[in-house]
Amino acid sequence: MELAIIVLLVVFFGLLLLNVPISFCIGLATLATMLLSIDFMPAVTTMAQRMAGGINSFALLAIPFFILSGLIMGRGGIARRLIECAMALIGMLPGGLALVNVVSCMFFGAISGSAVAATSAIGSFMLPEMKKQGYDVNYSAAVTASAATTGMLIPPSNILIVYAIASGGVSIAALFVAGYLPGILLGMALMLVCAGYAKLKGYPVGARLPLKLVVSKVAAALPSLFMIFLVIGGIISGVFTATEAGAIAVVYSLILAVGIYREVKPNELPAVLMKAAETTAIVMALIATSSAMSWILSYEQIPQVISAAMLTLSENPLLILLMINLILLLVGAFMDMTPAVLIFTPIFLPVAVELGMSPLHFGIMMVLNLSIGLVSPPVGSVLFVSCAIAKTRIEAIIRPLLPLYLAMFAVLMLVTYVPAISEFLPKLFGLY
Numbered sequence: 297m298e299l300a301i302i303v304l305l306v307v308f309f310g311l312l313l314l315n316v317p318i319s320f321c322i323g324l325a326t327l328a329t330m331l332l333s334i335d336f337m338p339a340v341t342t343m344a345q346r347m348a349g350g351i352n353s354f355a356l357l358a359i360p361f362f363i364l365s366g367l368i369m370g371r372g373g374i375a376r377r378l379i380e381c382a383m384a385l386i387g388m389l390p391g392g393l394a395l396v397n398v399v400s401c402m403f404f405g406a407i408s409g410s411a412v413a414a415t416s417a418i419g420s421f422m423l424p425e426m427k428k429q430g431y432d433v434n435y436s437a438a439v440t441a442s443a444a445t446t447g448m449l450i451p452p453s454n455i456l457i458v459y460a461i462a463s464g465g466v467s468i469a470a471l472f473v474a475g476y477l478p479g480i481l482l483g484m485a486l487m488l489v490c491a492g493y494a495k496l497k498g499y500p501v502g503a504r505l506p507l508k509l510v511v512s513k514v515a516a517a518l519p520s521l522f523m524i525f526l527v528i529g530g531i532i533s534g535v536f537t538a539t540e541a542g543a544i545a546v547v548y549s550l551i552l553a554v555g556i557y558r559e560v561k562p563n564e565l566p567a568v569l570m571k572a573a574e575t576t577a578i579v580m581a582l583i584a585t586s587s588a589m590s591w592i593l594s595y596e597q598i599p600q601v602i603s604a605a606m607l608t609l610s611e612n613p614l615l616i617l618l619m620i621n622l623i624l625l626l627v628g629a630f631m632d633m634t635p636a637v638l639i640f641t642p643i644f645l646p647v648a649v650e651l652g653m654s655p656l657h658f659g660i661m662m663v664l665n666l667s668i669g670l671v672s673p674p675v676g677s678v679l680f681v682s683c684a685i686a687k688t689r690i691e692a693i694i695r696p697l698l699p700l701y702l703a704m705f706a707v708l709m710l711v712t713y714v715p716a717i718s719e720f721l722p723k724l725f726g727l728y
Contacts (some may be wrong), residue, residue: 299332299430299541300329300332300396300592300596300598301596301598302311303325303328303329303332304325304326304328304329304536304589305325306594306707307321307322307324307325307328307329308321308322308325309368311325311388312630313325313634313702317505318582318613318631318632318635319578319581319584319585319635322586322588322589322635322639323347323585323588323589324611325589326343326585326588326589326592327340327343329592330342330343330487330592333595333596336517337572340396341587342417342591343388343588346362346587346588347434347584347585347587347588348584349587349621350586350587350588350590351580351583351584351587352472352674353461355457355460355461355468355539355711356461356541356583357458357539357540357542358452358454358457358468358538358539358541358578359454359457359458359579359580360459360543360573360576360588361539361542361543361545361546362452362542362545362704363409363410363433363454363572363575363576363579364546364549364568364569365408365523365542365545365546365549365573366407366408366409366413366569367408367413367575368546368549368550368553368560368568368572369404369407369408369523369549369552369553369571370408370413370416370417371466371553371559371560371564371568371641372551374404374417374520374552374557375400375404375417375418375420375421376421377408377513377516377517377520377571378400378403378404378418378511378517378520378521379396379400379402379418379421379422379529380516380517381513381514381516381521382395382396382399382400382403383396383513384509384510384513384514384610385401385514386588388504389491390491390494390495390499392494393422393425393429393431393499394426394428394435394436394439394487394490394493394494395429395444395487395490395491395493396422396484397418397422397436397439397440397485397490398424398439398443398446398483398490399483400418400443401414401415401418401440401444401446401447401478401483402443402446402447402450402480402483402607403517403521404417404418404447405444405445405446405447405448405450406447406451406452406479406524407421407520407521407523407524408447409447409452409453409454410447410454410679411444411445411667411670411678412444412677412678412681414443414444414447414493414679415440415441415678415681415682415685416685417608418440418444418553419437419681419682419685419686420685420693421438422436423437423685423686424703428613429499430496430499431499431677432497432696433686433687433688433690434686434688434693434695434696435493435693435696436441437683437685437686437693437699438682438693438697439486439695439696439700440622440685440686441483441676441678441679441680441681441682441693441697442486442671442672442697442700442701442704443483443486444670444678445482445667445668445670446479446482446483446486446705447479448479448633448663448664448666448670449475449478449482449604449660449663449667450475450476450479450480451471451472451473451475451524451527451528452472452527452528452538452541452542452545453472453475453663454579454635454712455633455663455666456468456471456472456475456632456659456663457471457505457638458537458583458633458637458638459471459659459662459663460642460659461521461638462590462637462638462724463641463645463655463658464661466655466656466659466725467637467715467722467728468531468537469531469532469539469727470656470722470727470728471656471659471660471726472528472531472538473528473532473545473721473722473725474656474657474659474660474719474722474728475501475660475663475719476721477679477717477718477720477721478660478664478711478717478718481707481710481711481717482664482704482707483589483701483702485706485707486700486703488703489699489700489702489703492699493696493699494515500650501669503584505534519542519552519556520552523545523548523549523552526544526548526722527541527544528541528543530544530727537642546592547643547723577690579634582632582634582635582638583634583638584639585635585636586635586638586639587638589638589639590639590641590642592640593642593643595640595644598643599642599643599646600646602643603643603646603647603650605666606619606620606647607647607650613651613652614713616647616651617651617653617713618646618712620648621661621665621708621709623644624636624640624644624662624665624666624669625665625668625669625672626664627640627666627669628666628667628668628669628670628672629669629672629673629676630669631669632665632677633663633667633669633670636666636669637662637663638665640662641659641662644658644662651660653715654715654719654728655720656718656719656728660691660711661708661711661712664708665708668701668704668705668708669705671697671700671701673690673694679693685725688727689700
């Protein structure tokens with residue numbers, strides 16, 4: 297088994313350093329590990345079977361639907377309306393533009409289910425405006441990147457669907473509802489830092505708008521925000537499943553972007569569909585190869601060994617959970633969320649359950665933890681997008697990111713050690 301772990305890690309990280317796409321890294325590392333104990337043809341056959349089985353799930357159909365609806369929403373003028381709504385509501389507070397940035401990212405992340413999409417859509421509007429108002433460009437990029445991660449928790453979120461599959465059957469509806477309080481708490485913590493930073497730097501405060509204008513801006517954004525209530529309300533009430541909710545989200549986003557706002561032309565839809573197909577293919581390739589890796593990990597009994605080793609290190613559950621969080625923070629800095637969830641859920645979930653943590657609670661903790669990795673160098677995808685929009689370097693925004701990192705870590709610790717933050721709403725609605 298020691299040899300299996302060595303081969304798996306050496307091949308995986310060796311290929312990763314050579315800039316090989318991560319799905320190939322996972323697949324080839326898995327195959328190399330299989331060949332240690334299985335002949336070539338049975339190993340290849342098993343690999344193919346596990347990859348096919350990994351994506352043969354009705355629940356996974358929700359992912360391409362939510363990807364497509366997010367792309368349509370991203371092109372449909374949604375971001376501008378959400379920003380104007382947030383500006384009307386909180387633009388007059390200290391650090392108003394930074395607070396608007398956070399709230400807009402929360403809204404758009406919840407609608408699109410993608411941190412990268414939220415960074416791109418909101419950042420394209422907010423970063424030039426913040427620069428024009430005298431905000432430091434590196435600080436503005438840091439705020440956008442960190443705020444975009446809230447969309448990973450506030451549903452609908454594709455990564456929560458992936459965790460539901462990896463965990464072996466946690467309710468997607470329960471996970472969706474469980475993400476609300478942690479996601480809002482994360483956004484509020486970031487807003488608190490932004491308000492303090494604005495006071496310290498003396499950033500300008502926006503003008504208070506007339507009530508009539510506030511009402512009109514909020515009303516313009518309501519059709520976009522209604523999608524959140526439509527999708528989650530339908531799931532909670534049992535009217536449709538998460539997969540059916542994804543299809544409804546696509547139809548609603550088409551009606552909104554093409555029919556009501558008319559900012560997406562019918563001749564632009566083929567390009568949107570192509571992009572959705574490309575993104576879905578990447579995600580499904582990651583899920584397929586990660587499913588095969590999860591199988592070989594189980595076959596070699598690696599999760600059981602790691603679980604036993606961690607439980608022998610300490611009898612203090614608080615300390616073990618802290619260790620798991622630190623490991624996941626390190627993993628998130630080097631690996632994308634989807635493969636990280638698929639690979640490390642079977643390893644750490646048994647440890648968490650042994651400590652008395654529910655699979656639902658662990659899933660929210662894990663997604664929040666790995667969300668921090670999206671804004672952590674060297675691999676943080678959201679960090680790269682934010683820097684590209686702001687036309688700055690990653691090393692330049694690390695310093696303004698530090699207080700935001702601390703806020704995110706503080707929320708992570710709260711979510712880890714206070715189960716009610718994740719479990720209250722699912723239990724209230726009878727989903728868990």
